[in-house]
Amino acid sequence: MTYNFNPGPAMLPPEVMQQAQSEFCDYNDLGCGIVELSHRSGEFDAVRERAEQNIRELASLADNTAVLFLQGGASLQFAMVPMNLLTSGATADYVDTGPWSSKAIKEAGLIGHVRVIAGGKETGYTAIPDSAAWELDDAAAYLHITSNNTIAGTQYSVWPSIPDAVPLICDMSSDIFSRDIDFNRFGLIYAGAQKNLGPSGVTVVLIRKELADRVPDSVPGILRYTTHIEGKSVYNTPSTFGIYMVAMVTDWMKRQGGLGAIERINDQKKKTLYDLIDADDFYRGTADPGSRSKMNVCFRLADEELEKIFLAESAAAGFMGLKGHRSVGGMRASIYNAMPLDGVVSLADFMREFRRRNG
Amino acid sequence: MTYNFNPGPAMLPPEVMQQAQSEFCDYNDLGCGIVELSHRSGEFDAVRERAEQNIRELASLADNTAVLFLQGGASLQFAMVPMNLLTSGATADYVDTGPWSSKAIKEAGLIGHVRVIAGGKETGYTAIPDSAAWELDDAAAYLHITSNNTIAGTQYSVWPSIPDAVPLICDMSSDIFSRDIDFNRFGLIYAGAQKNLGPSGVTVVLIRKELADRVPDSVPGILRYTTHIEGKSVYNTPSTFGIYMVAMVTDWMKRQGGLGAIERINDQKKKTLYDLIDADDFYRGTADPGSRSKMNVCFRLADEELEKIFLAESAAAGFMGLKGHRSVGGMRASIYNAMPLDGVVSLADFMREFRRRNG
Numbered sequence: 080m081t082y083n084f085n086p087g088p089a090m091l092p093p094e095v096m097q098q099a100q101s102e103f104c105d106y107n108d109l110g111c112g113i114v115e116l117s118h119r120s121g122e123f124d125a126v127r128e129r130a131e132q133n134i135r136e137l138a139s140l141a142d143n144t145a146v147l148f149l150q151g152g153a154s155l156q157f158a159m160v161p162m163n164l165l166t167s168g169a170t171a172d173y174v175d176t177g178p179w180s181s182k183a184i185k186e187a188g189l190i191g192h193v194r195v196i197a198g199g200k201e202t203g204y205t206a207i208p209d210s211a212a213w214e215l216d217d218a219a220a221y222l223h224i225t226s227n228n229t230i231a232g233t234q235y236s237v238w239p240s241i242p243d244a245v246p247l248i249c250d251m252s253s254d255i256f257s258r259d260i261d262f263n264r265f266g267l268i269y270a271g272a273q274k275n276l277g278p279s280g281v282t283v284v285l286i287r288k289e290l291a292d293r294v295p296d297s298v299p300g301i302l303r304y305t306t307h308i309e310g311k312s313v314y315n316t317p318s319t320f321g322i323y324m325v326a327m328v329t330d331w332m333k334r335q336g337g338l339g340a341i342e343r344i345n346d347q348k349k350k351t352l353y354d355l356i357d358a359d360d361f362y363r364g365t366a367d368p369g370s371r372s373k374m375n376v377c378f379r380l381a382d383e384e385l386e387k388i389f390l391a392e393s394a395a396a397g398f399m400g401l402k403g404h405r406s407v408g409g410m411r412a413s414i415y416n417a418m419p420l421d422g423v424v425s426l427a428d429f430m431r432e433f434r435r436r437n438g
Numbered sequence: 439m440t441y442n443f444n445p446g447p448a449m450l451p452p453e454v455m456q457q458a459q460s461e462f463c464d465y466n467d468l469g470c471g472i473v474e475l476s477h478r479s480g481e482f483d484a485v486r487e488r489a490e491q492n493i494r495e496l497a498s499l500a501d502n503t504a505v506l507f508l509q510g511g512a513s514l515q516f517a518m519v520p521m522n523l524l525t526s527g528a529t530a531d532y533v534d535t536g537p538w539s540s541k542a543i544k545e546a547g548l549i550g551h552v553r554v555i556a557g558g559k560e561t562g563y564t565a566i567p568d569s570a571a572w573e574l575d576d577a578a579a580y581l582h583i584t585s586n587n588t589i590a591g592t593q594y595s596v597w598p599s600i601p602d603a604v605p606l607i608c609d610m611s612s613d614i615f616s617r618d619i620d621f622n623r624f625g626l627i628y629a630g631a632q633k634n635l636g637p638s639g640v641t642v643v644l645i646r647k648e649l650a651d652r653v654p655d656s657v658p659g660i661l662r663y664t665t666h667i668e669g670k671s672v673y674n675t676p677s678t679f680g681i682y683m684v685a686m687v688t689d690w691m692k693r694q695g696g697l698g699a700i701e702r703i704n705d706q707k708k709k710t711l712y713d714l715i716d717a718d719d720f721y722r723g724t725a726d727p728g729s730r731s732k733m734n735v736c737f738r739l740a741d742e743e744l745e746k747i748f749l750a751e752s753a754a755a756g757f758m759g760l761k762g763h764r765s766v767g768g769m770r771a772s773i774y775n776a777m778p779l780d781g782v783v784s785l786a787d788f789m790r791e792f793r794r795r796n797g
Contacts, residue, residue, distance in 0.1 A: 081469025085476045088678055093463075096471055100462040104455045110440025110756070114637040114683075115449045117759065150509035150639060151660065154674035158658035186658050273675055278473040280509060280639045280677025299517035299545050301510065315513035316632055318639025319447055320679055324473075397469070400476065 082422040085400035086229055086375065086413040087253065087274040093417075095327045114320045118313050126319075126326050127312060133329030137338055138262040140285065147284040147304070148312040148322045152271040153179065153252045156282065157186040160223065160248060160267065163294045163304050165191035169220040172196045172245075174213070177204045177228035178406065183250060187223070194219075203407075204231040206367035210239035221246045221266060227254035229274075230404040232377035232411065233370040238264065246290055254374050255283065256332060257416055258342040266290050272321060274374070275416045277328050281321025332416070341416055342373075348414045348423040349373045355427050361434045365409065379409040385437060386410065392433065398426055441781040444759035445588055445734065445772040446612065447632040452776075454686045473679045477672050485678075485685050486671060492688030496697055497621040499644065506643040506663070507671040507681045511630040512538065512611045515641065516545040519582065519607060519626065522653045522663050524550035528579040531555045531604075533572070536563045536587035537765065542609060546582070553578075562766075563590040565726035569598035580605045580625060586613035588633075589763040591736035591770065592729040597623065605649055613733050614642065615691060616775055617701040625649050631680060633733070634775045636687050640680025691775070700775055701732075707773045707782040708732045714786050720793045724768065738768040744796060745769065751792065757785055 083090035106113040107122060116123050131146045140146070149155070165171045165187060173184045175198030187193045194216065197208040215222065222241055226249050227234040234254060241247055246266025255270040262268065267286045273279035284304070291304035300306050306314050312322075335341050353371065356362040356378050365377045380386045386409060393401050403409035414423055442449035465472040466481060475482050490505045499505070508514070524530045524546060532543045534557030546552045553575065556567040574581065581600055585608050586593040593613060600606055605625025614629040621627065626645045632638035643663070650663035659665050665673050671681075694700050712730065715721040715737050724736045739745045745768060752760050762768040773782055 083470045083474055085474065085479075088474060088476060088675065090470060090474045096463045096474075100459055103459040103462060104452075109758075111442045111449060111758070112455055115442055115444065115447060115455075117444050117447060118638065120444075150511070150677075151514070152509070152674050154660045155510070158660050162658070186660065189656060189658055271675060278677075278679050279477065279675045280680055297548060299521075299548055301513045301517050301545065315511050316447065316630060316638045318509075318637075318677060318680070320637050321639055321677070399468075399470070 080425070081397045081399060082418070082425060083399045084412045084414070084418070084426070086404070086411060087271075087415070088279045089274055089413055089415050090417045091277070091324070092328060092331045095324070095331050098327060099324065113323045116319065118316050118319050123319055126323050130322050130326035130329060133326065133333060134283065134285070137256060137329060137332055138285070141263045143288050144263070145286050145288050145291070145304075145308045147286065147307045148317050148325070149282045149284055149307060150280065150318055152279070152282055153250050153269060154182065156250070156269040156284070157183040158190070159302055159304070160221075160269070161187040161190040162298050162302055164246075164248075164267070164290060165220045166293055166295060167191070170194055170216060170218075172216055172219045172222045174198060174208065174222070174224045175200060176207055176225050176233060177231050179228065179230075179250065179252070180225040183223060183225070191220075204228060204233065205365060205370070207233050207235050207370040210237070213239060215241055215245065217242045217244065219245050221248045223248045223250070225250045227251070227372050227374050229253045229375050229413070230407055232366040232372045232375040234372035234374065236369070246287070254372070256338060256341070257345050257374055259338040272325055274413075275328075277321055277324035280318045281325060283325065344420055345373045345414070345416065347420055348418065349376065351420070351423050351427050352376045352412060352414070355430055359438075361438045362430065365407070374413065374415055376412045376414065377403060377407070377409060383408075388437075389433060393429060396429055398429060439784070440756045440758060441777070441784060442758045443771045443773070443777070443785070445763070445770060446630075446774070447638045448772055448774050449776045450636070450683070451687060451690045454683070454690050457686060458683065472682045475678065477675050477678050482678055485682050489681050489685035489688060492685065492692060493642065493644070496615060496688060496691055497644070500622045502647050503622070504645050504647050504650070504663075504667045506645065506666045507676050507684070508641045508643055508666060509639065509677055511638070511641055512609050512628060513541065515609070515628040515643070516542040517549070518661055518663070519580075519628070520546040520549040521657050521661055523605075523607075523626070523649060524579045525652055525654060526550070529553055529575060529577075531575055531578045531581045533557060533567065533581070533583045534559060535566055535584050535592060536590055538587065538589075538609065538611070539584040542582060542584070550579075563587060563592065564724060564729070566592050566594050566729040569596070572598060574600055574604065576601045576603065578604050580607045582607045582609070584609045586610070586731050586733050588612045588734045588772070589766055591725040591731045591734040593731035593733065595728070605646070613731070615697060615700070616704050616733055618697040631684055633772075634687075636680055636683035639677045640684060642684065703779055704732045704773070704775065706779055707777065708735065710779070710782050710786050711735045711771060711773070714789055718797075720797045721789065724766070733772065733774055735771045735773065736762060736766070736768060742767075747796075748792060752785075752788060755788055757788060
């Protein structure tokens with residue numbers, strides 16, 4: 080048995096993978112695959128519409144929020160957000176909770192005025208800063224946060240309370256639809272699909288429509304949210320395979336019972352690993368306890384040589400992708416929605432046994 | 439038997455589709471699919487490298503040309519080309535041979551000074567304008583052309599001769615690798631993959647490296663060619679499925695004997711349809727004979743009611759996607775590389791029989 084703990088692109092629900100495989104060359108008895116169909120065909124339109132409706136339903140989205148399927152990942156959103164929303168003379172507030180936040184800040188700084196109002200760089204990004212201490216700007220174009228940080232394994236458990244006039248913008252690439260939250264408190268949410276929603280190459284954007292109207296005339300059409308809202312995500316040819324997979328993954332989420340049910344399993348997965356890590360000093364979690372992520376559990380061993388052995392033995396035992404990000408080292412178990420509790424329990428068993436042999 | 443004449447996303451080589459299906463859930467005995475692997479894994483890196491080397495080999499690319507796998511399709515390139523290459527104060531020359539050229543011109547006009555030096559809008563884009571008559575600007579930042587025009591079914595058969603100092607930039611989305619040409623005469627070539635190279639969601643860019651250095655400091659990092667040259671197309675997470683499919687399709691092209699062999703088959707396919715269309719007045723080709731595309735054969739019937747019957751009967755007989763673009767009507771047979779000669783011969787048989795019954 081192989082368990083895939085890759086940080087993204089990551090494992091997808093096995094039943095989704097199997098269905099995609101079975102109909103890969105012949106979708107709906109059409110005699111060709113979904114990837115060989117026009118993005119303007121009735122068959123594909125039904126798939127795109129299903130993906131959108133599933134997302135609306137799972138997130139209980141308000142009608143004034145558009146659901147877009149774009150390309151370019153979160154990295155393109157780092158630029159599109161300020162190009163569209165940070166109009167001349169305004170300032171945007173950013174919170175720097177990890178290297179992905181930093182990249183978003185760097186891109187925005189090329190486009191307009193940016194203020195970093197809180198962060199955690201000095202302390203290795205091991206904690207989400209307490210929003211009670213943030214000095215918010217009532218006149219900010221928006222406040223940008225990163226809900227989950229894959230490299231340090233931290234995640235917001237409480238949303239900042241901010242002035243009504245300031246839209247909250249969130250990069251949810253690594254935890255979207257992993258828990259039951261109020262999606263309507265955000266002005267714009269974006270997420271590369273490759274952790275919880277599907278394969279890489281498709282980006283889901285949820286945007287309150289009136290925000291899109293801010294876009295300056297100088298922004299290229301393809302980089303305007305208004306273009307894709309009007310074009311219903313087929314202004315140009317989208318990743319049809321990506322959208323198809325999002326439709327199937329969100330179908331699966333509904334079959335699981337929705338986000339509440341998914342969150343309960345994710346909570347169990349997180350607890351299974353952290354209970355073991357916290358039991359003694361053999362393993363050490365790197366994220367502050369109050370900021371620990373349900374998606375990425377980052378941990379170390381006291382001895383770096385033993386970490387190499389852990390990684391080699393865990394890989395040999397069928398646990399893939401446990402190596403920590405190259406910038407921080409150590410170990411990381413990425414336990415997105417598709418990772419079953421069984422896989423986490425098996426990993427915990429392996430870790431317990433490894434400790435017994437090496438502790 | 440179904441034959442898929444969709445204009446793109448389009449049919450892919452059946453043996454590529456079958457191989458992708460067989461290994462969809464278990465790539466190289468890893469216990470997971472290629473879409474579930476990290477874009478930084480050794481396995482995926484080998485795939486990306488293979489796709490690049492195949493492209494270098496098929497196109498006999500010079501070493502100073504980079505091969506990039508981006509996202510966003512040709513539509514994002516319409517913006518990226520001028521953002522990177524049309525520096526302040528310079529002018530770019532464009533040739534308007536169809537709606538896709540027009541979109542490229544519109545985007546570039548938002549970014550800098552653009553001159554449309556030739557076109558065919560007045561005559562319904564039915565011909566490629568003779569480049570001998572173009573008034574070229576020796577100091578232009580670049581000259582932009584669209585090699586094949588899917589909607590009118592036209593294609594350049596002769597490349598314009600232009601001043602050495604002016605880089606020739608070409609949107610080859612709908613005919614890349616369909617014929618044996620000198621790819622090194624171009625400064626930059628871009629192509630959405632979904633006609634000849636793979637599924638939608640991946641864009642191939644071939645760029646002479648020194649051109650990339652022109653980019654102004656104000657351009658967001660994700661939209662700079664330099665970023666992706668340095669990052670070897672994994673600066674951010676690319677469409678791993680798209681790149682994998684490009685690797686497999688270019689493997690297939692090599693097995694066909696390369697671009698010369700592919701072009702000979704494409705010539706036969708084109709001749710098979712046009713010989714029939716030109717045989718009498720029942721069918722009428724809409725592109726000027728000297729500008730006819732090897733990729734998209736656009737034709738009409740004298741009677742519009744009969745066109746509806748043709749489309750219904752051809753669809754019922756298993757010929758998919760023959761409806762012309764909604765902006766021009768009529769019929770269009772898209773015969774990209776993956777369409778076998780058999781499929782075109784079968785369509786010609788159907789057309790001959792339809793003429794016999796209705797002529």
